[in-house]
Amino acid sequence: MTDLDLCYMTASDALQRYRDGSLSPLEATKAQLDRLDAVEPKINAFMTRDHETALSEAKASQERWAAGSPAGPLDGITVTIKDLIPMKDRPLRNGTATSDDTPCDVDAPTVARLREAGCVFLGKTTSPEYGWKGITDGPLFGFTRNPWNLAHSPGGSSGGAAASLAAGIGHLALGNDGGGSVRIPCSYSGLYGLKPTFGRVPNHPREGLFCMTSTEGPMTRSVADAALMLNTLALPDAQDWYALPHDDRDWRDTMGGGVADLKIAYAPGLGGAVVDDEVRALTDTAAQVFAELGAVVDDPGPIFEPLEGPMTPHWLAGFAAILRSIPTDKHDLLDPRFRAVASRGLSVTTEELLASIVHRDRLGTRLNQFHQEWDLLLMPTLPTAAPLVDTPYHSQGLHRWDHATPFTVPFNLTGQPGASIPCGLTRGGLPVGLQIVAAKYREDLILRASQAYEDAMPPSWPNDRVEAALGETVPPAAERYGEPVAE
Numbered sequence: 001m002t003d004l005d006l007c008y009m010t011a012s013d014a015l016q017r018y019r020d021g022s023l024s025p026l027e028a029t030k031a032q033l034d035r036l037d038a039v040e041p042k043i044n045a046f047m048t049r050d051h052e053t054a055l056s057e058a059k060a061s062q063e064r065w066a067a068g069s070p071a072g073p074l075d076g077i078t079v080t081i082k083d084l085i086p087m088k089d090r091p092l093r094n095g096t097a098t099s100d101d102t103p104c105d106v107d108a109p110t111v112a113r114l115r116e117a118g119c120v121f122l123g124k125t126t127s128p129e130y131g132w133k134g135i136t137d138g139p140l141f142g143f144t145r146n147p148w149n150l151a152h153s154p155g156g157s158s159g160g161a162a163a164s165l166a167a168g169i170g171h172l173a174l175g176n177d178g179g180g181s182v183r184i185p186c187s188y189s190g191l192y193g194l195k196p197t198f199g200r201v202p203n204h205p206r207e208g209l210f211c212m213t214s215t216e217g218p219m220t221r222s223v224a225d226a227a228l229m230l231n232t233l234a235l236p237d238a239q240d241w242y243a244l245p246h247d248d249r250d251w252r253d254t255m256g257g258g259v260a261d262l263k264i265a266y267a268p269g270l271g272g273a274v275v276d277d278e279v280r281a282l283t284d285t286a287a288q289v290f291a292e293l294g295a296v297v298d299d300p301g302p303i304f305e306p307l308e309g310p311m312t313p314h315w316l317a318g319f320a321a322i323l324r325s326i327p328t329d330k331h332d333l334l335d336p337r338f339r340a341v342a343s344r345g346l347s348v349t350t351e352e353l354l355a356s357i358v359h360r361d362r363l364g365t366r367l368n369q370f371h372q373e374w375d376l377l378l379m380p381t382l383p384t385a386a387p388l389v390d391t392p393y394h395s396q397g398l399h400r401w402d403h404a405t406p407f408t409v410p411f412n413l414t415g416q417p418g419a420s421i422p423c424g425l426t427r428g429g430l431p432v433g434l435q436i437v438a439a440k441y442r443e444d445l446i447l448r449a450s451q452a453y454e455d456a457m458p459p460s461w462p463n464d465r466v467e468a469a470l471g472e473t474v475p476p477a478a479e480r481y482g483e484p485v486a487e
Contacts, residue, residue: 180408187433320345
């Protein structure tokens with residue numbers, strides 16, 4: 001087995017090898033840290049990393065396995081943590097130059113559960129400022145790049161998590177998703193990403209308008225690893241008063257059974273979205289796979305109207321609240337496009353915000369009724385493959401942003417679970433994802449359908465295209481912060 005094979009081994013396979021003694025956590029960690037050193041100059045995926053601590057954690061895990069007493073279900077499994085998620089003794093930069101290197105005093109609930117389960121932490125990964133957009137760059141750290149093609153973005157806002165995982169760094173990655181930030185980068189980077197039902201995964205602190213739409217979730221290279229990680233992430237924590245009652249199922253037990261008894265809606269034009277022809281062809285084929293596996297797959301007709309107009313005050317007000325929390329003498333340190341969009345939110349009225357909340361409630365009711373008839377809803381995760389790394393999001397207000405992510409945002413608003421699963425490559429070799437959505441609380445159906453699809457269309461890691469791309473010279477980016485590209 002090569003070091004590259006070790007880097008791309010699934011968590012499930014690594015655990016089996018730890019049990020039978022054919023692999024140690026220290027061997028796996030060393031291979032991935034070497035990989036990190038080799039490719040990080042190309043992909044720029046990490047905010048902070050600490051090899052010494054990771055090796056110490058791996059050595060302690062190895063000793064526990066040798067003694068037959070692993071700390072928990074993920075002992076020795078390597079993981080990365082998104083910058084926006086608090087982690088003890090590591091800075092919480094929120095992707096912004098307005099922050100500093102002060103270490104956090106406590107772990108977020110998800111990080112605490114991963115630590116208790118025995119994980120080895122490789123570092124914290126990049127995010128745009130406050131997770132504000134679907135690509136990953138910012139004045140603090142520059143541009144994070146897609147291992148499939150260094151000229152393109154891995155997506156965002158959990159872009160560093162996706163780039164590192166696709167490059168073979170970490171068995172698992174922890175991201176969070178307030179408008180698609182787990183599913184977007186997984187689609188662009190050829191990974192599996194699950195946004196659980198709102199409240200399934202305890203979170204703290206929950207502050208601000210976006211706390212009602214955001215959840216943390218697993219990013220992995222296999223469906224089984226996502227189920228495995230969800231078992232740990234969804235453990236109870238009393239700090240989150242939004243948290244659902246704990247479901248003590250092993251989520252891996254929900255993956256079997258196939259899709260033959262399911263009624264599945266395929267809606268590639270959901271909410272009036274316009275999809276790239278190549279993406280549409282790939283997701284059409286993926287939907288047909290479900291039909292060939294025995295599911296009833298059909299067009300459900302229109303489900304809801306475009307959300308851009310009625311929901312714009314919600315997003316603007318949330319960004320404005322973030323802007324107000326930053327001292328005005330630091331505003332010049334912000335991404336100029338984030339500052340421009342957030343500034344628009346300063347004028348949102350109470351009436352406009354309440355109208356958005358009412359619209360969100362109606363959307364939730366509509367989708368709840370929809371799932372009385374349909375078990376699952378399929379669509380492209382995104383209308384296009386990965387954009388160029390220096391794509392200037394939000395340069396024309398929110399219009400461009402909403403049109404870039406029309407399929408992910410609705411299910412943050414409704415709190416439903418959704419997953420992105422790889423469904424092929426464009427002619428240019430960029431990954432495309434299919435989104436699988438279920439009613440609230442039905443992650444079991446998503447995992448079941450995802451596993452059936454993965455069995456029929458298995459992913460391939462390591463990947464020759466990624467290795468070829470990582471061997472190329474990093475191309476220049478067109479944008480320098482403070483000098484936005486004119487459009």
